[in-house]
Amino acid sequence: xxxxxxxxxxxxxxxxxxxxxxxxxxxxxxxxxxxxxxxxxxxxxxxxxxxxxxxxxxxxxxxxxxxxxxxxxxxxxxxxxxxxxxxxxxxxxxxxxxxxxxxxxxxxxxxxxxxxxxxxxxxxxxxxxxxxxxxxxxxxxxxxxx
Amino acid sequence: xxxxxxxxxxxxxxxxxxxxxxxxxxxxxxxxxxxxxxxxxxxxxxxxxxxxxxxxxxxxxxxxxxxxxxxxxxxxxxxxxxxxxxxxxxxxxxxxxxxxxxxxxxxxxxxxxxxxxxxxxxxxxxxxxxxxxxxxxxxxxxxxxxxxxxxxxxxxxxxxxxxxxxxxxxxxxxxxxxxxxxxxxxxxxxxxxxxxxxxxxxxxxxxxxxxxxxxxxxxxxxxxxxxxxxxxxxxxxxxxxxxxxxxxxxxxxxxxxxxxxxxxxxxxxxxxxxxxxxxxxxxxxxxxxxxxxxxxxxxxxxxxxxxxxxxxxxxxxxxxxxxxxxxxxxxxxxxxxxxxxxxxxxxxxxxxxxxxxxxxxxxxxxxxxxxxxxxxxxxxxxxxxxxxxxxxxxxxxxxxxxxxxxxxxxxxxxxxxxxxxxxxx
Numbered sequence: 264x265x266x267x268x269x270x271x272x273x274x275x276x277x278x279x280x281x282x283x284x285x286x287x288x289x290x291x292x293x294x295x296x297x298x299x300x301x302x303x304x305x306x307x308x309x310x311x312x313x314x315x316x317x318x319x320x321x322x323x324x325x326x327x328x329x330x331x332x333x334x335x336x337x338x339x340x341x342x343x344x345x346x347x348x349x350x351x352x353x354x355x356x357x358x359x360x361x362x363x364x365x366x367x368x369x370x371x372x373x374x375x376x377x378x379x380x381x382x383x384x385x386x387x388x389x390x391x392x393x394x395x396x397x398x399x400x401x402x403x404x405x406x407x408x409x
Numbered sequence: 410x411x412x413x414x415x416x417x418x419x420x421x422x423x424x425x426x427x428x429x430x431x432x433x434x435x436x437x438x439x440x441x442x443x444x445x446x447x448x449x450x451x452x453x454x455x456x457x458x459x460x461x462x463x464x465x466x467x468x469x470x471x472x473x474x475x476x477x478x479x480x481x482x483x484x485x486x487x488x489x490x491x492x493x494x495x496x497x498x499x500x501x502x503x504x505x506x507x508x509x510x511x512x513x514x515x516x517x518x519x520x521x522x523x524x525x526x527x528x529x530x531x532x533x534x535x536x537x538x539x540x541x542x543x544x545x546x547x548x549x550x551x552x553x554x555x556x557x558x559x560x561x562x563x564x565x566x567x568x569x570x571x572x573x574x575x576x577x578x579x580x581x582x583x584x585x586x587x588x589x590x591x592x593x594x595x596x597x598x599x600x601x602x603x604x605x606x607x608x609x610x611x612x613x614x615x616x617x618x619x620x621x622x623x624x625x626x627x628x629x630x631x632x633x634x635x636x637x638x639x640x641x642x643x644x645x646x647x648x649x650x651x652x653x654x655x656x657x658x659x660x661x662x663x664x665x666x667x668x669x670x671x672x673x674x675x676x677x678x679x680x681x682x683x684x685x686x687x688x689x690x691x692x693x694x695x696x697x698x699x700x701x702x703x704x705x706x707x708x709x710x711x712x713x714x715x716x717x718x719x720x721x722x723x724x725x726x727x728x729x730x731x732x733x734x735x736x737x738x739x740x741x742x743x744x745x746x747x748x749x750x751x752x753x754x755x756x757x758x759x760x761x762x763x764x765x766x767x768x769x770x771x772x773x774x775x776x777x778x779x780x781x782x783x784x785x786x787x788x789x790x791x792x793x794x795x796x797x798x799x800x801x802x803x804x805x806x807x808x809x810x811x812x813x814x815x816x817x818x819x820x821x822x823x824x825x826x827x828x829x830x831x832x833x834x
Contacts, residue, residue: 268830271818315818322817325829329710331797334423335703335730337451339468343426356465358455361786365732365741366703368798369829370791370817409831 264348265408267386267393269320274403276312276319283398284308284323287387305377309384310395321395321404324371324384326350332383335366340381352383410435410506411480412716413497415487415654416513417441418450419702420683420709422468424511427713429477435508435717437479440499442486445537446474451702453540454564457547458571466537490658492676509716512655512666512674512681513709516648516700523556525618530626532643534565543643547572550640554578554629556615558585560733562645563598566607567735569643577608577637579615579629589731589742593760594767594783601738601765610635618642650685650698663687665698670723672712680716682708691726692745692778692796699727728797732786738765741789744779744796745771754778757811770810775802777810791815800824 282294285308289297297306310323330350333341340356341363343349359379364372373382387393396406412428414421417439425437448466455461474481486500490510498504518533520526532546533539547553547569555566558580570576578585584595585602599609613633621627628638650665661667661675665687672680672688683705690697704727714722730743748754748771755772766784770777770792777795782788792815794800802810806819817829 270830271825313816313818315816318818320818322829329707331703331707334706334710335732337449337468337702338465339449339470342469345429358452358461358465360451360732360734361739361741361789362703362730362732364786365730365743365789365793367790368794368796370788370794370815372790374787 264326265406266326267323267384267396268405268407268409269322270403270405271318271320273401274312274319274321275401276314277400278312279398279400280310280321280395280404281308281312283394284310284384287390287394305375307373307375307382309373309382311373321399322369322371323395324350325369326384326386331366331368332363332372335362337362349386350383352381352385354378354380357381410508411438412436412509412511413505413507414439414511414513415497416511416515416683416685417443417447417481417483418513418515418683418705419447419468420513420515420705420712421511422447423706423709424513424682424713424716425473425477425479427710427715428717429713431714431717434478437477438505438507439474439479439481440485440487440497440505441481441483443536443538444484446471446481446483448537450535450537451564453534453537454568456537457534457540457544457565457568487654490654490660490679492658492660492679495678507678510679511709511712511716512660512679512685513683513705514651514654514685516650516684518644519647519649520644521556521646523615523618525620526644528620528624528626530620530641531618532641534561534643534645535648543569544572546641547574551575552577552639553641553643554615554637554639555643555645556629557645557647558582558609558611559588559645559647560586560731561647562643563602563735564733565643565645567602567605570605570607576606577610577639578602579613579631579637580609580611581614583612585609585611589729589746590740590781591747591769593758594740594742594769594781597765597767597783598735598738598740601735605736608637610637615642648684648700650687650700652685655681655685663696667696670726671715671721672708672724673715680712682712688724689726691728697727699729701729701731703730704728725797730793732789738784739786740781740783741786742779742781743789743793744777745773746779746781748773748779759813768813772802772807775807776800777802788813788815791817794820798824798828
């Protein structure tokens, strides 16, 4: 399966991927409304840029083959799709226990405090290429099979 | 001939998914003494509290069993295992052959020898059936005493309090949550529960359940002489592994059913996983029963892989972890959290009383081996990575962790390159 892979050697920490992710997951699909209004009512990106000196990297769910988050999920909200290999998330089922957030050793599950539920990368359901990859100005994010 | 799984909890679900990863054809039979398809057992406290309905307690969609070619026999108890003949016999005398067998029988609530414990008005809180009983009960009574200040006891108390009951917790230890937490974290949680009107009595125990002549519960008498009036008692002291089937079949047991890294018991073709299994631990150099949810799933998953495949898939080892919220106060604890002084551990703690947050990190041999977080859990997973992968800490990295700034960029570079981002082919 194709996954999003970061390349910290060329990432410049511009955060454009976060903005693209935010917009792609917004109701309005408009960057300004998403970043100004929807963020205020709880919209968050699924990925985060980490910096250490000159080094930056944008990280999100790895869609692991045998994910710790699925093991830890008490509500059935997280599960593996056998056909696509994706680690799927059904927000309806989530009870906000934060077990997955603790169990994921990659720190890729985030907390939406407003909703009391988690947020994680869905590889942009419905798009051919995830918005973060498309938006990255210098291929610091790639979408491929490894 | 089928794979047979005894038990229908999360270890069983993990095993079904593990088997199907390798073998999509051979039928699977699940035998369960419960009367419902698998559900998220920890959700019973959410259900009892009225936070979710029955429509949300399922752990997998309704079509899960059919899609995975699994036959489920509910309301069925297994009476015996014949490991030589490779059969199980149900209490209805049905004999079923198995190709490979998984014991995922879990645990049963421990019932201490308290005077007056036998009879009506005494409950447990480990199954959906128990939650239904308590929900029904909470409409009829006003006061309840919960015996046991562990996770199950506290979640039971919280849920009963949500139903308007006057609720007290009695805990023998000096604090609540003694296994997963330390004094400070335990007290922060206790404080939150007390703010919400739950009474907590630590350092004492229930010596007698008081009853009327007709046998109705009217209260409890504590070892410290105090009496608490109540109409029902919930016993939540812990669960003990359900070992009898294995023991009777001559399968090696200690505190749990003994298994190796591959979840194999002493009997050929018989595996065990979840709360019933005593398996190698990731941090401690000994086998342990680690009765927690994620462990049960992943042990079941690896058991399933190994049942279906010639190639061994060893389990990485048990890692205690609990994430649980009390009245919206989130907490997480993972790994080795209460080291003894002679263990040569370095402990960092940070308490912010004003905001009600607490952070504890436990280091040994320049590695992180455990943490406790109360109030602020957002970085939990980033700490987990250091423990789970046993990453070496340089002084700088350790300082960053202590400063509360964990990041994947603090991983040793080769670990990041191989674990986070496998190289392009």
